[in-house]
Amino acid sequence: MKVAFVEPPPLEGRTAERFAGCTYELYHFPDLVNLYAFTALANAGHDVRYLDCQLDGMGPRGFERWLAADDSDAYVLHGVILSKPTDLAWMRRILETRPSARILLHGPEPTRVAAEYGIDSSVTVFRGEVEGSMPGFLRDGDLRGTTTFESGAPVHHPMAPELSF
Numbered sequence: 763m764k765v766a767f768v769e770p771p772p773l774e775g776r777t778a779e780r781f782a783g784c785t786y787e788l789y790h791f792p793d794l795v796n797l798y799a800f801t802a803l804a805n806a807g808h809d810v811r812y813l814d815c816q817l818d819g820m821g822p823r824g825f826e827r828w829l830a831a832d833d834s835d836a837y838v839l840h841g842v843i844l845s846k847p848t849d850l851a852w853m854r855r856i857l858e859t860r861p862s863a864r865i866l867l868h869g870p871e872p873t874r875v876a877a878e879y880g881i882d883s884s885v886t887v888f889r890g891e892v893e894g895s896m897p898g899f900l901r902d903g904d905l906r907g908t909t910t911f912e913s914g915a916p917v918h919h920p921m922a923p924e925l926s927f
Contacts (some may be wrong), residue, residue, distance in 0.1 A: 763900055764809045765866075767796045770852040771815040771822050772845075783870055785844025788914045790858055795892075797839045799868065802893040808900060825852075825919035829859050835901070836864040841872040841879070850881065866899075868892040876918070880911035887916075895922040 769780065777787045781794060792814065803811045811834070815825055837856050841849050853865050868888040872879050876887040887909040888895050897908035907922030 763836065764834045765803055765811070765836045765838060765900070766796055766832060767800050767810065767812045767838045768852075769793055769796070769814045770839070770848060771818060771820060771825050773822070773848050773851055776842035777816050778842055778848065778867070780840055780842050780845060783844065786844060787816070790814075792817070795869065796838065797877075799838065799840075799892045799896055802897050803900065806897040806901065808897075826855070826859075829856060832860070834860070834863060836866050838866045838868070838896075841867050841869040843871045846871055846878075850879070853879070853881060853885065857884065866896065877908040877916045880909075880914055880916055883911050883913075886910055889918075891925045894925045895909055898922070 772778065776865050777790070779785050779787045779791070781791050794813045800810050800812055813828065839849050847862065856863060856865060863884065866888065867879055867885065867887045872887045873889045879885055879887055886899065888907055889909065895904070898904035899908060905919040908919050910919070
């Protein structure tokens with residue numbers, strides 16, 4: 763499966779800091795939380811790609827062009843409270859541009875208010891340790907640790923086991 767981890771450009775001109783999620787950026791940090799999940803999916807054999815619009819200097823028009831040319835099956839966003847308006851707008855745009863794609867969300871804000879992200883049945887919110895639950899979801903549809911949406915209503919599935927090392 764082709765999976766794109768994206769950090770889309772902000773709509774309001776300020777970039778939300780996604781690593782801790784409680785401020786706007788003064789300088790950019792790569793989103794390590796997304797990179798952990800990226801590594802888990804790469805290790806599970808998925809074709810993964812990573813697009814950080816801030817690092818790549820890509821604005822909304824550039825992201826639109828990238829999205830129109832991309833052929834990913836799923837798009838992963840790490841959501842925090844300050845990125846919510848941007849994420850919701852880009853989720854809608856992704857689904858308009860790529861109607862057969864899935865949107866996979868993780869992070870504190872989608873976990874806290876999953877129902878607010880349930881804009882389509884193709885959206886799945888991952889709660890807890892996404893590195894453990896996302897590979898199983900993509901491999902065999904394991905719903906543990908997810909919230910899915912049926913007729914717009916959230917369905918909270920049981921938590922996935924914690925990771926152990």
